[in-house]
Amino acid sequence: MYILCNEEPLWMTKCLSVGGLLEYSGSWKKTALSRLNLCSENDEIYQRTCHFDGFNSLHLYRRWYRCFTTLSNFSFDNGLVERKDDLSLDQFRSQYDGKCPVLLTKLAQTWPARTKWTIQQLTHDYGEVPFRISQRSPQKIKMKLKDYVSYMKLQHDEDPLYIFDDKFAESAPALLEDYNVPHLFQEDFFDIMDYDQRPDFRWLIIGPERSGASWHIDPGLTSAWNTLLCGRKRWALYPPGRVPGGVTVHVSDEDGDVDIETPTSLQWWLDVYPNLAEHEKPLECTQLPGETIFVPSGWWHCVLNLEMTVAVTQNFVDQTNFEHVCLDMAPGHCHKGVCRAGLLAVPGKSIRDVENHPSLMSRWNHSDMTRKEKRLKSSEHVRTSNNVNQCSALEFSDIHESLGDQVFSYDIGFLSQFLEKEKDHYSSVWSPTNSIGQREAREWLRRLWVLKSELRELIWKGACLAINVDKWYACLEEISECHSLPPPSDDEKLPVGTGSNPVFIVSDNVIKIYAEGGLGYSVHGLGTELEFYDLVQKLGSPLINHIPEIIASGFLVYQDGVYRTVPWDGKGIPDVLAKYYPLEVFYADSCFPLGLWSKQLLGMSSSTDVSDKPIWPYMVTRKCKGDIFARIRDTLSRTEILNLASSLGVQMRNIHRLPLPHVEHVSESWNANIKAKESSTFNVAHVPPEWKQVVSTLDRRKKNIKKHLSNW
Structure with a gap:
């Protein structure tokens, strides 16, 4: 125990667990005690070292050897680079x-x-x-x-x-x-x-x-x-695609997070x-x-x-690598695994397939593509053919693609087969190991589209891989044609802004397609916005002069290879929703049954379906005059910024002066739902009725956070 407790790696780990500026004191034990302010009590410890006869450890000896080995004669070059x-x-x-x-x-x-x-x-x-x-x-x-x-x-x-x-x-x-x-x-x-x-x-x-x-x-x-x-x-x-011996690759099937051991x-x-x-x-x-x-x-x-x-x-x-970088930003985990581990990531395929593909071998000008390994499910490991006491494996869920007799290739056409078609950029979890954030990725592609017009064919391919832009552009074309809007120009093919949904500017019109969070959230997103516009109009609020004019709204449905639009003004329940999204409506008698109150109840749900479905809510508005603040911020004077802040303050006051939408009839199932949530977690005897929904929502979010932390 004395020997193990004095191991330098142990004290090094302890020392590095404290962030900040580090000053090494000759050993990690001394450094750790100093950083933890324990040095003055233990000065004598440094002078007393105990020695033991008869204790042997091959593990500790190998570590000691690695700590003191010299590498002056360790250079090597096999001529393949x-x-x-x-x-x-x-x-x-x-x-x-x-x-x-x-x-x-x-x-x-x-x-x-x-x-x-x-x-x-x-x-x-x-x-x-x-x-x-x-x-x-x-x-x-x-x-x-x-x-x-x-x-x-x-x-x-x-x-x-x-x-x-x-x-x-x-x-x-x-x-x-x-x-x-x-x-x-x-x-x-x-x-x-x-x-x-x-x-x-x-x-x-x-x-x-x-x-x-x-x-x-x-x-x-x-x-x-x-x-x-x-x-x-x-x-x-x-x-x-050639995982080195002794290396294990883990890819999370939840968010595509890549971890390498x-x-x-x-x-x-x-x-x-x-x-x-x-x-x-x-x-x-x-x-x-x-x-x-x-x-x-x-x-x-x-x-x-x-x-x-x-x-x-x-x-x-x-x-050369642009499409690969874009592919790695796409949602899902299968393609990330294949890009890094090759055919080890594919059930039923092995690297032996590559041995019989001489053109691929010559492409790399190297014979090491013949490694005999295969991918095993879950936590099973594959070993190199010489049974090295290390493992090489890829852990992630089943891949549903059938490759037939294909062999691994780093060609983008091959790798893109492993994209999970049901995953969408706007409604899927963004991998924490992606090189840039989700919104930054869209802004990056947009800037490339504008500033590198000579490379638009390549940029389009990358945008299709990263953010499914081909899908959203097809939706844009159908909406524009349905409402007799000008067709989008080449400059208008990519979504703008860094919001949560695909937004396109076509001429003087803004087309927003609701996708974030799956169909349930997107339907309520459109319903809530339409309810807000209706409320502003009815009350004659000054906000009417500062919000865009609605031109059209509804649903875009893709069925049997054909797009069609279904108009919807937020009032009533559209029949087209029943096929794709069964709704339990708690405000059936409300003018806007999928508005604010229904959205709040949706937020209290413990699970949400975010799978991609062939129906998307959309809204078309008139483009407001002006520019995005981020683009002109550095050009504004202090006085102009203060004037802008003052104006925004006035509009914020106008927003808060709006009353909440009135609900005359609330279904029994709504009340039962609220009571069940109240009784399960907290005493609401002293909670005013108008706050019960808010408290229930906060409680639901607390449960989600606790569940997330528990899983983490």
Whole structure:
């Protein structure tokens, strides 16, 4: 117990559980006690070390070996990653981009960083600057560069901390002047996003011997370049769909969250790599100072620092990987699994199928596609053919696609077969591992559509994958034709704004299609808006001068390959709903039975059907004059902003002056529903009748939160 309780990894984990600025004290036990303010009580502990004879542990010995092993003679290059001095852009795109890695030896020859980015010079120039540290704790840890350099010299960690800072341009902006993006990688579709919205894309990397990046695929299926300024790095790479031995991929069937379990880089090379058959080994190379390696989209890679290293890396989206990046943003989990684990993700298929497909083998110019593994369901594991004591598996629910005799390909046509057709961008959960947020993705595609008009064919394909734009555009065309609106121009094909539903601007009209939350929520969304407009009209509220005019509203139904529209003004229950969405109407006698009060009751429901159905509520309004505030915010003076705020304040007051819609008759089932919810959780003896619905809704939300936290 004494030995295990003094293990450095234990104290390291304890220390890193506390976020903030870190200063290493020579051992993780000392550092942890210091960070926890326990050092003064335990000064004597550092001097007393107990020794025990006769205790042996192979596990602890192997760890000790990994902590103290030297890698000066660990470099290796199997010649499968080509080395080129430089390439023209045409050569790069035709031979390497999206196809295979390549080492470029002269891209950084003229960079000031080639001479300035040594440990000594960086410490001199930026010693007091804190940089972000990469580690497995969820806490954000920073270290001043001088303290980190001291840590590198003192530490004997199995998996040393290393600087992996995506914000180095903010903490040390002068570093950006020491390098430039190589000419081969300057196209980046994320460049058009606002800086605070674009995903992390560049990192300063500093690490000691034995540190490195374990097996992974770059986020969002982006491509990457990495330039080494000093030291040496050993790289291992596998093509897309080829899960490395010792690695397990988990994909959540709820939200597509991707999690990869992998040993550390050093542990993989020492424990897994020696057991691989020759044909199972990865592409390998040793990167030298001044060299730049290109890693294509979807490629697995693992990096091990053979000595103290300094590097800079950037991820990017270009014409070659754009569709893959968009595919990875699509809702669902099947396609995410196949993009990363290939045929391991498909029931009944194995990598043996790939052995009989020579054209695919030659495409990668590498024989390691013959790995004999197959995917097993649930928590079962598949092992490499040599029975390495590690597992490689993909865990996620059944895939309903039948592939027949097809073999794995990273071609977008093949991968898109695994999209779950019933999942829709607007009504599905957004994966937390996606590179950007759901609304940011729509705004990004919209900007690309406007600013890169010469690439609209490609952008359209990507938008169809990511946000089902082809489906919503077909709906838009039918609604426009039905109401004799001008047909949408090329500039108007993509939805605008960052709201929760697809919204199109066609000429001077705004077409909103309700999709968020499934049919139940979208029907009540339209019903509530129509009820609001009716209330404003009846009361003669001043709001009438500040809200758009309604031109049309109703339902768009897709049946037997044909679209048709059904008008609806919010009054009564449309017959078309009965077929797709059976409603229990609690306000049947209300003028707006699917309005505010019915929506509140829907919100109290414990479960909601969000599956996509071939019927969508819609509304057409006249476009208001003006511009989106976010677009002009930086051009407004302080006086103009205050005037705007004052005007909005007046309209907010007008909104709150509106009375709630009146309900004359409430069904018995409504009252029974409320009473059941009241009696189940709280005492409402002192709750006024008009507040009972609000309290019931809050209680339902509390239950949902408790359930979510319990599952988490």
